[in-house]
Amino acid sequence: MENKEKTTIVLFSGELDKAIAAFIIANGAAAYDHEVTIFFTFWGLNTLRKDEPVQVKKGWLENMFAKMMPRGANKLGLSKMHFAGMGPKMIKHVMKKHNALTLPQLIELAQEQGVKLVACTMTMDLLGLQKEELLDGIEYAGVAAYLGDAADAKVNLFI
Numbered sequence: 005m006e007n008k009e010k011t012t013i014v015l016f017s018g019e020l021d022k023a024i025a026a027f028i029i030a031n032g033a034a035a036y037d038h039e040v041t042i043f044f045t046f047w048g049l050n051t052l053r054k055d056e057p058v059q060v061k062k063g064w065l066e067n068m069f070a071k072m073m074p075r076g077a078n079k080l081g082l083s084k085m086h087f088a089g090m091g092p093k094m095i096k097h098v099m100k101k102h103n104a105l106t107l108p109q110l111i112e113l114a115q116e117q118g119v120k121l122v123a124c125t126m127t128m129d130l131l132g133l134q135k136e137e138l139l140d141g142i143e144y145a146g147v148a149a150y151l152g153d154a155a156d157a158k159v160n161l162f163i
Contacts, residue, residue, distance in 0.1 A: 009033075009039070012040070016046050017047060018074065019080060020083075031110060039120075040114075041153045043153075044122065054137060077111060122145050123142055128144070
């Protein structure tokens with residue numbers, strides 16, 4: 005049995021440009037037949053949030069986090085040049101003009117290529133996120149599971 009090269013990415017950032025970069029790298033590695041894991045923690049979890057609100061029971065603090073955090077890949081801001089929300093619109097326009105895949109399309113492609121998308125359960129608890137609020141088809145694990153994947157990987161990135 006052939007051992008595949010492994011690539012792991014920690015997506016800590018909840019910023020559009022960084023999430024796009026993470027998925028471009030992940031999809032590229034998967035296209036080169038790497039076994040790829042993206043571990044979403046803290047603000048990176050917003051990338052996996054469903055666009056529409058999901059009715060779940062939460063405490064006061066968890067509701068405040070839910071209201072302050074962007075809901076899904078289409079709502080992420082840019083790390084630089086946000087310009088009160090105009091930056092993401094401008095980068096999306098440029099990407100469309102150049103026929104680049106959108107972040108939701110990159111996420112879908114990653115799932116089709118077998119990229120393992122893992123939501124950090126500890127961070128979910130801290131931020132009050134529940135499985136029902138995140139995209140279908142993802143996995144849930146703690147840092148030990150990520151470290152297990154990373155220990156065997158030749159490429160480990162923190163974005």
